[in-house]
Amino acid sequence: NAGVMQNPRHLVRRRGQEARLRCSPMKGHSHVYWYRQLPEEGLKFMVYLQKENIIDESGMPKERFSAEFPKEGPSILRIQQVVRGDSAAYFCASSPLMGIREQYFGPGTRLTVT
């Protein structure tokens, strides 16, 4: 049973470009969470999604950031018109629908904006 997959692992973008980060949850998991970690800081919650639904996006910046988790395929975190302050590690985690379960984290995508 493969773990949570994230790709790419490293992404370099110039200011103004778009960044698309992908997260494939563990098999059978229908909940996905995205977190951002700035250098030398803790994890900050961004968004919580179920299949085809955004449950809580209270941690997402109001502009330029969006997330989706379609019925088929991976969850996508999209950052438009990236700025240097977006440089960070972005982690996704998944959990199953029912029960008190741990979140399983992916290895993260390290975004560098030049």
Next chain:
Amino acid sequence: DAKTTQPNSMESNEEEPVHLPCNHSTISGTDYIHWYRQLPSQGPEYVIHGLTSNVNNRMASLAIAEDRKSSTLILHRATLRDAAVYYCILPGKYNNNDMRFGAGTRLTVKP
């Protein structure tokens, strides 16, 4: 959302026990207490969780106060590999899988 308070950092010697405290005075009756850790340059990994009773697994033990307003993660014999940031987490508002991370405790293990 319920909040947790942890010391910013702690130190331990290798092969000695480590007790990592967490205060969560606003915990509600149905909130599970989760602990995760993050090793350098890695994603977080699950350590343990509990509701009321003390819990043990191969990684650690979780001691929960009788009033549930605090808990302690116990590493019985710290190794160098246990150096990490340890997060004590209560669930967010949606369900017990909706967790919000605080700043955590950075554990340094000295040889």
